[in-house]
Amino acid sequence: MIKSNTxxxxxxxxxxxxxxxxxxxxxxLIFIIPIWNVLITSVAKDIDVMGSDYLLVPxxxxxxxxxxxxxxxxxxxxxxxxxxxxxxxxxxxLITVPMGFALSQKHLLGRSIIMKAIVFTMVFDxxxxxxxxxxxxxxxxxxxxxxxxxxxxxxxxxIILKNYMGSIPVSLLESAKLDGCxxxxxxxxxxxxxxxxxxxxxxxxxxxxxWNRYFEVIMFINDSRKYTLQVVxxxxxxESDDSLGGGQYVYNNLKMAVMVLGMLPVLxxxxxxxxxxxxxxxxxxxxx
Amino acid sequence: xxxxxxxxxxxxxxxxxxxxxxxxxxMLMPGVIWYLLFKYLPLLGLSLGFxxxxxxxxxxxxxxxNFKRLLTSTIFWNAFRNTLIISLANIIFYFPTPxxxxxxxxxxxxxxxxxxxxxxxxxxxxxxxxxxGSIFVNLLSPSTGLVNSVITKFGGKPxxxxxxxxxxxxxxxxxxxxRQMGYGAVIYVxxxxxxxxxxxxxxxxxxxxHWGRLWHVTLPAIRSTIVTMLLLNLSHVLLIFEQVLxxxxxxxxxxxxxxxxxxxxxxxxxxxxxxxxxxxxxTSVISLTLVLSTNKFSSRFLEEPIx
Numbered sequence: 317m318i319k320s321n322t323x324x325x326x327x328x329x330x331x332x333x334x335x336x337x338x339x340x341x342x343x344x345l346i347f348i349i350p351i352w353n354v355l356i357t358s359v360a361k362d363i364d365v366m367g368s369d370y371l372l373v374p375x376x377x378x379x380x381x382x383x384x385x386x387x388x389x390x391x392x393x394x395x396x397x398x399x400x401x402x403x404x405x406x407x408x409x410l411i412t413v414p415m416g417f418a419l420s421q422k423h424l425l426g427r428s429i430i431m432k433a434i435v436f437t438m439v440f441d442x443x444x445x446x447x448x449x450x451x452x453x454x455x456x457x458x459x460x461x462x463x464x465x466x467x468x469x470x471x472x473x474x475i476i477l478k479n480y481m482g483s484i485p486v487s488l489l490e491s492a493k494l495d496g497c498x499x500x501x502x503x504x505x506x507x508x509x510x511x512x513x514x515x516x517x518x519x520x521x522x523x524x525x526x527w528n529r530y531f532e533v534i535m536f537i538n539d540s541r542k543y544t545l546q547v548v549x550x551x552x553x554x555e556s557d558d559s560l561g562g563g564q565y566v567y568n569n570l571k572m573a574v575m576v577l578g579m580l581p582v583l584x585x586x587x588x589x590x591x592x593x594x595x596x597x598x599x600x601x602x603x604x
Numbered sequence: 605x606x607x608x609x610x611x612x613x614x615x616x617x618x619x620x621x622x623x624x625x626x627x628x629x630x631m632l633m634p635g636v637i638w639y640l641l642f643k644y645l646p647l648l649g650l651s652l653g654f655x656x657x658x659x660x661x662x663x664x665x666x667x668x669x670n671f672k673r674l675l676t677s678t679i680f681w682n683a684f685r686n687t688l689i690i691s692l693a694n695i696i697f698y699f700p701t702p703x704x705x706x707x708x709x710x711x712x713x714x715x716x717x718x719x720x721x722x723x724x725x726x727x728x729x730x731x732x733x734x735x736x737g738s739i740f741v742n743l744l745s746p747s748t749g750l751v752n753s754v755i756t757k758f759g760g761k762p763x764x765x766x767x768x769x770x771x772x773x774x775x776x777x778x779x780x781x782x783r784q785m786g787y788g789a790v791i792y793v794x795x796x797x798x799x800x801x802x803x804x805x806x807x808x809x810x811x812x813x814h815w816g817r818l819w820h821v822t823l824p825a826i827r828s829t830i831v832t833m834l835l836l837n838l839s840h841v842l843l844i845f846e847q848v849l850x851x852x853x854x855x856x857x858x859x860x861x862x863x864x865x866x867x868x869x870x871x872x873x874x875x876x877x878x879x880x881x882x883x884x885x886x887t888s889v890i891s892l893t894l895v896l897s898t899n900k901f902s903s904r905f906l907e908e909p910i911x
Contacts, residue, residue, distance in 0.1 A: 329814075336708050340721060343705060346782070347724050350739045353750060357742075368748045415635030418628045425621055425629070430636065437643040440892055441843055443884030444864065445871040446649030450642065469638050499627035528732030531846050535872050546734040550850055553738040554766075568748050575738050582730040587723075 358382070358572035365568045381573035390548060390574055396460075397527055397545040401581070404464040404526035405519055411469055412518065416477030417503045420484075438471055444535075451536060462536035463529060463544075470525065473518045480514045481507055520585045527581045549578045653885045658877035670882035680883065683866040686859060687887075690776060690848075691841040698781050699837055702788025703830065707822070709789065710796045722793060725786035736783045737850040740775060741766060767855040776860070780847060788833055795829040796822070831902045838898055842891040863887045 349372070356374040357365060364375045386394065418424055419431065447466070456462035484507060492502050508515070530546045537543065552566070552574055576583075622629070653670055657663045674680045705725070712718050728736060744765040746752050752762040765771045803821045812820060823830075845864035852860040863883065871880030 332814075333711075336711055340705075340708055340712070344721060344724055347728065347786075349750070350743050350782075351727070354739060354742060365748070368753060370748070371750050371753060411634040411638055414631030418632040418635075421628055423625075424632070425618075425625055430632070433644075434639065437639065439839065439895065441840075441888055442643070442646040442650065443881070443888050444845070444867055445877060445881045445884050446646035446652070447642065448872060449649050449652065449877060449881075450645050454641075466642050469635060469642075474635070499625070499631070503631070524730055528730075528735075530732055530734050531849055531868075535868075546732050549738060550734045553734075553741050554850070554853065568742070571738075572742070575735060575742075578738070579731050579735045582727070586727060586730055 354572050354575055357569050358576045360569045362567050362569065370568070381569050382577070385570060385573045385577065390545070390577070392541065393543055393545045393548040394577060396542060400460060400463055400529070400544060401523050401526040403460075404468065405522045407464055408468050408470070408473075408522045408526075409515075409519060412474050412477060412522075413508075413515070414503070415469075416474050417481050417507055418499075419474075419478045420481035421499075422482070422486075434471055434474070448535060457536055458538050458542070459536075460542060463532050464526070466536075467525075467529070467532055470522065473521055477511070477514065477518055480511055484510055517589045520589050524581055524585065545574075545578050549574050650881060650885055652878055653881035655878045657881075658875050658879070663878075666878070670879045671886070673879060674883050674886065679861070679866065680863075682858065683861045683863050687842055687844065687862040687864075690773060690844060690862060693773065693777050694780060694841050694844075695837065697777050698784065699834065701781055702785050702833070703792055705785065706789045706792030706796060707818070709793055718793070722786070722790050726790050727786065728783045729787040731783065733783075733846045733850045736779055737847070740779045740782075740851070744775065766851070767853065769856055769859050772852070772856040772860050776847065776851065779851070791833065792826065792829060795826045799825040827906060831898075831906060835895060835898055835902070839891065839895045842887060842894065 353371060356372075357370060358381055359377050359379065360370060360374065361376040361378050361380075364370050385391075419427060421427075451457070451462055451466045456465070488506060489502055492506055497505065528546060529544070530550065533544050533547050552571055652663075654665060654667060655663050656666050656669075709718055709721055712721075731739075743749050744751050744763075746762040746764050751765075756762055763771060765775050799822060803825065804817055807817045807821050843864055844862055845868070848860055848862050848865050849868065852865070864887065867880045867884045867887070870876045870883065
């Protein structure tokens with residue numbers, strides 16, 4: 317009896333495992349195929365993408381498309397994106413790091429009130445328009461600063477940093493204080509060197525978030541010379557923009573090259589910081 | 605007299621504290637100013653929803669006129685209906701997906717495979733909506749897209765997904781799942797590793813089969829993660845915006861226009877600020893109510909308030 321029971325159990329487990337493997341392989345393909353298609357099309361020759369059958373098997377390899385894209389009007393948008401992402405990340409780190417450190421110190425005056433006020437902003441979304449009016453009355457419309465300063469701080473990043481810095485042993489900071497360090501030198505000399513990996517993750521997180529911004533750009537920027545890559549990519553893909561081919565049909569390989577540029581930082585950065593994104597996103601940290 | 609002394613002492617300790625923490629407080633300043641400017645000042649801006657701000661130089665109080673106007677606007681009700689339909693579809697189709705996938709990943713034996721799958725499905729979460737939208741446009745293109753080439757291979761006619769009233773909402777939900785699923789799955793997998801193995805052993809001894817262990821051990825053990833994810837999902841489900849803004853077009857306005865895109869068009873593009881703030885406020889309040897009532901529900905029935 318018992319024997320037959322275990323055998324039946326194990327066959328049903330086998331069936332389940334086989335099903336599970338097939339299902340998860342299918343899930344993986346759903347994620348691989350669309351990206352694969354973009355990548356191979358972006359390095360295909362014009363002649364190959366003229367038909368409609370350039371889908372999964374690459375037939376040619378050329379970097380010409382990227383060269384053509386970067387020598388067109390798209391170079392300006394690419395530079396704008398890079399500028400916003402670099403300046404934005406610097407600005408964000410300059411306000412997030414000190415604030416995160418201050419909040420990680422449990423004796424800080426008014427700490428719990430400030431934390432509550434911060435968490436409240438995560439729960440209650442005021443909406444787009446009041447935010448738009450504030451930015452407009454600060455005179456930021458059409459300025460690059462409008463797509464940096466108003467979105468410069470991410471509560472999520474702040475809390476990751478705060479929690480990490482809060483986990484550094486207090487005794488370490490206190491002995492430094494006895495040696496005559498003040499809070500500023502403690503941050504620079506002790507806390508920052510101990511937080512290198514989390515700082516790297518936050519920097520990359522900010523960089524990608526600036527690179528990806530879309531609606532803030534179309535909301536605050538009217539001058540098309542200041543448009544970022546996401547904005548021109550959107551009009552290329554959704555409005556069949558013709559600026560690349562001089563009023564002609566834009567080949568899919570050129571479109572895909574622009575798209576790869578649009579996801580470039582993620583493709584480069586992601587493999588290095590993936591594990592931080594996993595540990596950082598546990599929401600449990602928010603309450604602390 | 606006796607009551608004055610402790611008060612004075614308290615004051616001096618507060619001042620010395622202030623002096624001792626001057627660097628910390630200075631470090632706090634830029635961030636606090638940022639929060640006041642961009643998170644709390646807009647809160648005051650909500651009061652403009654009761655005015656006719658936007659068109660005239662002189663702003664005057666109009667009471668509830670903006671709200672009366674939105675209640676009689678057919679475009680508003682259409683956007684409201686679309687938001688509810690898309691949100692509901694989102695909860696039904698998106699919400700369980702990451703949990704199911706995470707449970708299946710958890711059944712795998714090889715740690716390497718587990719890691720690889722998580723690594724892979726988490727990638728799209730870092731793509732912008734423009735990139736994700738573009739990937740779908742490419743995939744669904746009637747002339748060069750993969751999906752339509754499969755359809756035509758089986759003898760069907762190519763479908764213009766992005767311009768089809770019938771197909772646009774499913775495209776929205778599918779692309780939402782494609783981008784967000786990995787994020788949820790990774791969180792669930794992480795929380796599944798915290799379930800104590802002894803609990804499974806005990807359940808097996810008690811005669812629980814595979815489904816029994818899933819139902820009586822695994823799910824209860826990660827229920828606070830599930831509720832947190834639900835709350836997180838509910839808190840922005842009605843505020844769906846950027847995805848729709850990127851992906852919709854004039855052909856599908858009727859089924860795709862949501863409250864936030866309506867606010868955006870009325871406010872930023874048409875300049876009707878007072879009215880659009882009123883619409884936005886309506887959305888935010890409903891959204892907040894949804895979150896708070898779920899939180900209350902979770903604290904009563906699961907004894908675990910999340911907020």
